[in-house]
Amino acid sequence: MLETLFLSRLQFAANISFHMIYPTISIALTWMLLFFKLRYNRTGDQAWLEAYGFWVKVFALTFALGVVSGITMTFQFGTNWMEFMHVASAIAGPLLAYEILTAFFLEATFLGIMLYGTNRVSNRLHTASTLLVAVGTTISAFWILVLNSWMQTPAGFEMVNGEVVVTDWLAAIFNPSMPYRFTHMLLASFLTGCFLIAGGSAYKMLKGDTSRATKKALASAIGFAMVLTPTQAFVGDLHGLNTLENQPAKIAAIEGIWHTEEGAPLLLFALPDNDAQTNHFEIGIPKLASLILTHSLDGELQGLNEFAEVGHPPVFPVFWSFRVMVGLGLLMLAMSWLAGITLWRKKSLPKWQLVTLSAMTFAGSIATLAGWMVTEIGRQPWLIHGVLKTADAVNDLPPEQVLASLLTYLSIYAVLLSAYIMTLRHLALKSINKEQQYV
Known part of the structure; x- marks a missing residue:
């Protein structure tokens, strides 16, 4: 049961x-x-x-x-x-x-x-x-x-x-992760809104609406998204460094690192196995995780084995939720810039770009949910980190x-x-x- x-x-x-x-x-x-x-x-x-x-x-x-x-x-x-x-x-x-x-x-x-x-x-x-x-x-x-x-x-x-x-x-309100989390979430919200407006406007245009109001809404949303997507990537990197300092077990789960190692690879694909404490079918870029998180090719990253006594988050959902979030973020970055450059050069979008934007109407929402899963599942087994466990x-x-x-x-x-x-x-x-x- x-x-x-x-x-x-x-x-x-x-x-x-x-x-x-x-x-x-x-x-x-x-x-x-x-x-x-x-x-x-x-x-x-x-x-x-x-x-x-x-x-x-x-x-x-x-x-x-x-x-x-x-x-x-x-x-x-x-x-x-x-x-x-x-x-x-x-x-x-x-x-x-x-x-x-x-x-x-x-x-x-x-x-x-x-x-x-x-x-x-x-x-x-x-x-x-x-x-x-x-x-x-x-x-x-x-x-x-x-x-x-x-x-x-x-x-x-x-x-x-x-x-x-x-x-x-003041210390409680402006706790170590608050500035990063608040900024990261606001940017996620703005990107969600931008793609909702862009996708909705593209859908209306595909259905026959060529009004200036719809075109202005579409162009505005794309313009803001062009600025916000790289900004979100920068803030996300800062947030990741803050998480490494304060919640290293979460980072270990995100990166699929089971045992402490130097020069950890950035895994693009893997199937984490919690029982065997290993990853299957790994595809990664050597040493890139260490470079991103420690700014050194041979930087040491703690593995999940370091947290065996108190417990660590389930790796599979954290690992893949993070990659869904990042993957959608890269897609939004590419699509916003492609559409923005097209609008600047031709003043209108081809049908395939309108179809793509329409399909991405809720891309921001899905990416935000994936990021939220990383945040919440990655905190486990704690409800209040280091203070109260979820099971208690x-x-x-x-x-x-x-x-x-x-x-x-x-x-x-x-x-x-x-x-x-x-x-x-x-x-x-x-x-x-x-x-x-x-x-």
Whole structure:
């Protein structure tokens, strides 16, 4: 029979995976909407306002699903992970409260004006409302990522009677991994939004929409992606070096290094075998992992054997999730630059590039989910690194009860995600001028 621990972890993973699709899109969309609005204010070109009008509908739908899925995720701290809240409530409670206050005071307060105030309030107030919603979504993400980063690299606390007591809030908030994780996640969000807009715009063009609004949205998304993809690669490298310093077991799992070695290769392909503690069918570039992580061809990298006493993360999912993330990142880099250069030279994209961009509409979301799997699975067996193990935090619930709730969640999530994609398609088709034909 499946264990309660495994089922509870699977349930939380399913919930957070479904939830994070929407905030990552929402954060980027608000800033892109602000860009559209500012361009309209500056140029008076109605096409920018039309682009705003379409994508604000997508934002509203995405925001609503993000709020609903976030509430059910929070419930699980009480239903499945009470020991976590018992140990870490002194820091988790305030940080979650700050996130909720931010959401209500900034996002919820000005969201209505942003969505429905175009012709009801002054242009200046409407632009300011869009800005405040963008700031609110970003600050909300900040508090959530502070808590997650603290769980990865806890700081500014001491243990008193088995409970966390915060001794330095600045150290806790700006813990060793927070600046890297927050920046990396924001860039992931912006790239997710860029490819959603680029993919959605390409889909509309393939269906016959040649409006200036769609072309401007497409060009803007590609332009931002051209800058953000190499920036994300640079920040990701810094984040990796920080992880090597603070969570070397995670790096060992990412690189598939079972035993400490000098001059470790960068594995492009392998099938990690946890039982045999080895990799099968390795294809790698000699010494490149050591060069990237230690800046020396013969640099030493710790292997998973160094963490046998306390345990190490399961290697297969961490190893391959990282490669999915990096592979999609390289694809987004190549496609954004190819499309950008084509637009610069020819002012339009050939059909095959539009088809490719349309197929990559959710590439950013998939890459972000893969990166999140690396982060969360790579932390195991710890829930709070070095403080609380995952196995010690789970509630003692009947497995069949957790299984029932898991299946219920999965069913609802499948329906909602399908409805979300179908609604996006409906919005795209509805906005198309049927008299225009793509050339």
